[in-house]
Amino acid sequence: MIAGIELGLIYAVMALGVYLTFRVLDFPDLTVDQSFTSGAASAAMVILHGGSPWIATVVGFVVGGLAGLITALLHTKARINGLLAGILTMTALYSVNLRVMGGKANLALLREDTVFTPLREAGLQGTVTGVLLLLAGVVLVKLVLDWFLYTDAGLAMQATGDNPDMIRSFGVNTDGQKILGLCLSNALVGLSGALIAQYQGFADIGMGIGMIVVGLASVILGQGIFGSRTVVVATLAVILGSVLYRLVITVALQAGLNPSDMKLISAVLVVLALVLPQLSVFKRWKRRRTLRAAQEVQADVSSSTEHPVTAAIAVPSARRRA
């Protein structure tokens, strides 16, 4: 159980990256599957060559970002469809990652010092304190991301995913925003990969396969349950979603399913999370919520002014759109 939560927190960094492309930029980025491995592989190589585990972690972050840069350039400069750009980068990276790992499919880090070694030696791994320390680390990443999305640059990035025509008319180069967003997103994914490799003691060429689905499951599950009203809530929901996802996996394993069944479970979970909200019960509940929010806005707006224009412009269309 504790191990599930720990894993969930480390994978949450990856899920935050997926949130940035999938939700903020509205860009379906499949690079994630291999940029995760790239981060893990490069970090593992740095450690195996005697580098500091902290430097290795930073290298994982940077390498992930470079993977994102390739997809971004393919999409914005070469005008390749976003989905295809991600698939192309992902496919190419598989070979690159094997090269990075010196042609081996698996690199063991069991005897090496990792960023988790101090935790383990202090006997904190697998304890509540260990979880809290990891949580603090993930929350720090979340807070930095929140802060960024509320800056001038971050608002421009949010608007790029939301309404590209509008943000261009206010002087923002949407291509630049996509490049920045994809780099940042995959850097987080690479960072997560580097940490997972150190946590589980090995980097594997197949460790990233299906990672995008895991990321989506965390984002959709988390935001479905905990909401996404503001950026602060949305990123918190992603972290909780990631932990929840790991707990579901842990329970499924304890129920006797094979680890090899996990990809199937991930996919089914995402399908459920996407389909359930369409059922009439949820739909009605959601519609009511939107309607209420719109009415609140209109009530506040119109009660405050007696100007005739207000009354005329304000009234019924919120009801229509809800």
Next chain:
Amino acid sequence: MLSVHDVRKTFFAGTVNERVALNGVSLTVDEGDFVTVIGSNGAGKSTLLNTVSGTIIPDSGEIRVGERDVTRLPEHRKARWISRVFQDPMKGSSPTLTIEQNMAIAQRRGRSRGLSRGVTRARRQEFTEELKTLELGLENRLGAKVGLLSGGQRQALSLLMATFSAPEILLLDEHTAALDPQRAHHVTEITERIVNERNLTTLMVTHNMEQALRLGNRLIMMHEGRILFELDAEQKAEATVADLLAEFRKLQTVAGEPALDDATLLETARSAEPVADPSRGVTGGASTGGSSAAGVAPEGQ
């Protein structure tokens, strides 16, 4: 302030669908001018606006803002000087962001965007003051998502967002066309007030002849990618919707074939006044369903 010289643009050149959208358009707009642009569908009005804004790069010709040649600059680089309001009320603001966040984005139009906080207390104070001028009560819901506003509110907000950071040139692309007559009327009122108060150099495309005559100090009429004629302030003050319709009808004899079908004429004749007397209904071409059409109906069709 804005000069357009011999601008040409052909879409789908070299194919059966080839269409000349702008066929040598030249126009000089002086500082403080408010030019309204009318013309039938496909006359090139929107293409003209889009070449000025940078959404479309012209095939040839030159566009200058002041002394700067901006002909080939992409839209986001022209935003420093040029600001625009779209026809679609949903296009001018970002629905998942709040009112104040949208204002913060608009405030930095055409400038670099760094890592300073988007919405600060000082800026919020400024946004409140600006929003008050709309008299829509939006200043009380700075934190509400824009997606919760009505079309009319969003278009008024778009207008404020496009203007409060003092652009050199304001482009309005049929920005009241997607609203119902009453809301269109109010957004037109706000437009008039903002443009006058801030003395903005404005180019406004409209389908509405009454609006085109009432607003602004100059009027140009386009047809088949050219500027057909222009009215200065004096001529414009005297012209009536009937005069403009007569000009449209003249086109038919020149071209030797109907330049405009009934639907276009009716759309063009649609009045800005929302208080259309239903008893003065539309004669002919009921297919347009123009409930707001005043009694100006095409004759001799």
